[in-house]
Amino acid sequence: MKRLVDILRDTHHLEAQDYAALLSAPNGDEVAYLRQQAQQVAVDNFGHGIFVRGLVEVTNVCRNDCLYCGIRKSNPHIDRYMLTHDEVMQCCQQGHDIGFHTFVLQGGELPRDKAQWIEELVTDIRASWPDCAITLSLGEWPRKVYERWHRAGADRYLLRHETHNLAHYATLHPASMSLTTRLQCLDALKQVGYQVGTGIMVGSPGQTLDHLVEDIQYIEQLKPHMIGLGPFVPHHDTPLAHHPTGSADITTRLYAIFRLMFPKVLIPSTTALNSIDPNGRLMGIEAGANVVMPNLSPALFRDQYSLYDGKAATHAEAAEGIKMLQGQLATIGYHINWGRGDSPVFCNNNSLNTNNP
Numbered sequence: 001m002k003r004l005v006d007i008l009r010d011t012h013h014l015e016a017q018d019y020a021a022l023l024s025a026p027n028g029d030e031v032a033y034l035r036q037q038a039q040q041v042a043v044d045n046f047g048h049g050i051f052v053r054g055l056v057e058v059t060n061v062c063r064n065d066c067l068y069c070g071i072r073k074s075n076p077h078i079d080r081y082m083l084t085h086d087e088v089m090q091c092c093q094q095g096h097d098i099g100f101h102t103f104v105l106q107g108g109e110l111p112r113d114k115a116q117w118i119e120e121l122v123t124d125i126r127a128s129w130p131d132c133a134i135t136l137s138l139g140e141w142p143r144k145v146y147e148r149w150h151r152a153g154a155d156r157y158l159l160r161h162e163t164h165n166l167a168h169y170a171t172l173h174p175a176s177m178s179l180t181t182r183l184q185c186l187d188a189l190k191q192v193g194y195q196v197g198t199g200i201m202v203g204s205p206g207q208t209l210d211h212l213v214e215d216i217q218y219i220e221q222l223k224p225h226m227i228g229l230g231p232f233v234p235h236h237d238t239p240l241a242h243h244p245t246g247s248a249d250i251t252t253r254l255y256a257i258f259r260l261m262f263p264k265v266l267i268p269s270t271t272a273l274n275s276i277d278p279n280g281r282l283m284g285i286e287a288g289a290n291v292v293m294p295n296l297s298p299a300l301f302r303d304q305y306s307l308y309d310g311k312a313a314t315h316a317e318a319a320e321g322i323k324m325l326q327g328q329l330a331t332i333g334y335h336i337n338w339g340r341g342d343s344p345v346f347c348n349n350n351s352l353n354t355n356n357p
């Protein structure tokens, strides 16, 4: 297996059966080698600095009904909120005062008439902090809306495809949602000029090894600027409440595989990973991740943005715990990089991307 790791590191590509072999090998020295090589590649490209993104959960209102999600529209056991324009600006101000240079506005898929609200927010954030990057994570919208938000100043967009397998997608989403639409949105976002992130839930109900390989191959072809992977974590008020949590082991193997495929891509060590293992954030970094996303949302609303049970939103996971985060990173020889952390223009012939703004 070490030979496969070396090939992936040197050529950034493997055949399908070789990705499957990396994901299914027994845990041991060879899997440790995979993570070690990925960490080394991340250090070679980014040093020991970890980018931070300030996460603002602008609303838990959503028009969709994904079967795995705690804020799906048919969950009646949740108090819905939308931050006001001023509240979002205050979150960003506090984040900027701490030193953040990227704000991530995340939320459920809002009714279409709220596009203007987002546009005004982006316009104001861009004018107030021209030195900062603005990332949106607000789901599927018509291309024209993506264009408006991009013109207003948004730089990046996160939209996980969740699974590239049609049948699997249909088991996780209501019939009103379509994988084709999701993939078209990702293509549109790239064409509009965003730095684009996609990704999956690892261990989602019904996911097989073949599905994961299909996801890897889709991401290989999409060539995103960011790859977000977290373990599936059930939420008690969803139809998938009793499905087991995804594996931290497989999640970090995937971090490592993507780092070796795309040496310069931005890979967050996700909150979901840290929610299932207290060392999750550091495990992610030791497998090649190079971004963390502390929560800037008002503490009052954090419990209501409950995508899954046990979501970490305090201590080092929150912006006010930044010293704790710095302390954690220091234990493995890392520090915070306060820069914007734009995706470097991909320059390997395996990852040419002409849409990088």
Ligand code: SF4
Binding pocket: 062, 063, 064, 065, 066, 069, 070, 071, 072, 073, 107, 108, 109, 139
């Ligand atoms: S996963 Fe996203 S689109 Fe689906 S219900 Fe949750 S917030 Fe809405």
